[in-house]
Amino acid sequence: MKKIVLLLVLFFSHRLMAQTITPQEKQEIIQQLKKELLEADSLKKATAEIEVVDSLEEDQVTLNKQKGEWLEGYDVSWWNGGDRRSKPTLAGKYFTPTVMLDINATYSFANPIDNTVVGSTALGRNNEIQLAAAFIGGDFHYKNARARLIAMYGANSTIIPRDDISFYRGQYHLDNAYRYLGEANAGYHFNVLHGINVDAGMFVSYIGLNSYYQVENWEYQASYTSDNTPWFFNGIRVQVHVNKHLKIEPWLINGWQSYGMINHQPGVGGNITWCPNENVKLLTNDYYGADAALIPGRKRFHSDNSALVRYYNSPKSTGISKMAFSLTADVGFEKGGGVNGFTSSAANGPAQYFLSAMFYNRMWFNKDHFAWTIGGGFIQNPGRYLVLAPTGDASPQPNPNNPTTTEGTHPFSANPGDQFTGWDCSTNFDWMPNRHVTFRLEYVHRHANVGYFAGHGGVTSPSGWTTTSVPPDWTPDLVKTEDRVIFAVLFRL
Secondary structure (H helix, E strand, C coil): CHHHHHHHHHHHHHHHCHHHCCHHHHHHHHHHHHHHHHHHHHHHHHHHHHHHHHHHHHHHHHHHHHHCCCCCCCCCCCCCCCCCCCCCCCCCCCEEEEEEEEEEEEEECCCCCCCECCCCCCCCECCEEEEEEEEEEEEEEECCEEEEEEEEECCHHHHHHHHCCHHHCCCCCHHHHHCCEEEEEEEEEECCCCCEEEEEEEEECCCCCCCCCHHHCCCCCCCHHHHCCCCEEEEEEEEEECCCCEEEEEEEECCCCCCCCCCCCCEEEEEEEEEEECCEEEEEEEEEECCCCCCCCCEEEEEEEEEEEEEEECCCCCCEEEEEEEEEEEEEEEEECCEECCCCECCCECCCEEEEEEEEEEEEECCCCEEEEEEEEEEECCCCCCCCCCCHHHCCCEECCEEEEECCCCCCCCCCCCCCEEEEEEEEEEEEEECCEEEEEEEEEEEECCCCEECCCCCCCCCCCCCCCCCCCCCCCEECEEEEEEEEEEEEC
16 A cells, blocks of 8 residues: 555656656556556455455354354253353353362261261261362363363362272273363264254263252252262263253263263163243153163163242342242162062062152342252162262272272161161251352251261271271261251352
8 A cells, every 4th residue: 555655646746747757657657556556456355355254254153152052041040050150251262261169167966076977979078177179170162163171179079979889890990080070071063953062071960950069059968869869971962952942962871970881781861951931940861771780680760850940030129039949859760680670579679769859949139149948858769779878987889909898897788678768958048249159058957767877986987087997896876867057168250
């Protein structure tokens, strides 16, 4: 452009002084001016074409995003087991980070001398302040390629996978290889229907309604239905968003909360979620697999079904701003290999099944800055195949140093026909100054038909220390009831 201006200045100045320019010089200036004008015109056209292409690409990116928006336009921040934020805090073009912290302080009225909690995946220690979980990672996205990586540190990296015995089969210590990963998966988004995602890796489980991340849950100590069902899957997942309201999601996975495969058969299952409007969520999770170690003929079926209903919504109210309830009911059984599902049989063995339900009601106040939740549930699990195994000297898990024995010298029994029934109730109060942090105070009561929870004597040794040998006449102190108070600080960015 500068050249064109100079040529024009030169041309018109020479016209004013025609006596100093020859016809040949005049023709050369005109030809050079035409050349520069043509080049400028080509550059302008090329720039316009680039702008059009960029605009089309931006429109396509927008289209891709809209195509895959599940529940687009819905307010789902009230969900139990869902993100309280209306949108990601630091959404980026290629990466959206996630940081979550879960700190708890719990007081058990039994005051176990070894400070160990029994029968919980949310708590590991009594009467202490603990970093339960620290999650850091996020979502990567480039065009239609996608990946999610969430690293997990803190007590939950040991507490949650403790009942997985798949790593005893084969080599390479899968329990250590995966322990510090909460989620790690990658895949591709297809612009079909309302969006289809195909992903492989490690995923958080939906069975039990409650989220893997406590900052998303209405209660801290989950009822038996959630606490005794999977928190993670390892395998392949396909999410088919039929439309804005309906998702169908088949799975091919290693097994029931197992890093590896228990027997020579993968687990299969899936999720169907339907949200007719933003006030109702209905879902079912169903699973089939072979998850009894060294008993490949024993098959497991499980169906988990939930309803979430928001029946009052006045978000700007300084009084009651929301009211909602969640209801979950599970049914399942194992059959074959010496057990017989829902009925006992002399030929096929005792009944071995799972019946459980939980209900919670939540009320929000003062523009959702405060909330009160109350609820509870029950469990019936003959054979105890889904009951969280006690730890320490009461552990029935295999002893890695001596395969013919268990970890504990007084193991909690989980033989076919062993009965286990229980119920629980809890209530809590939340203060949420914003959508990123929650301060929670909760009271929990739990009961079982057999000694199961940690009593004052604990489950480790007479002194409560692992360095103290266990004398022959000492047994873990397992009691039928427990009462506790929990204080938690939950943060999400």
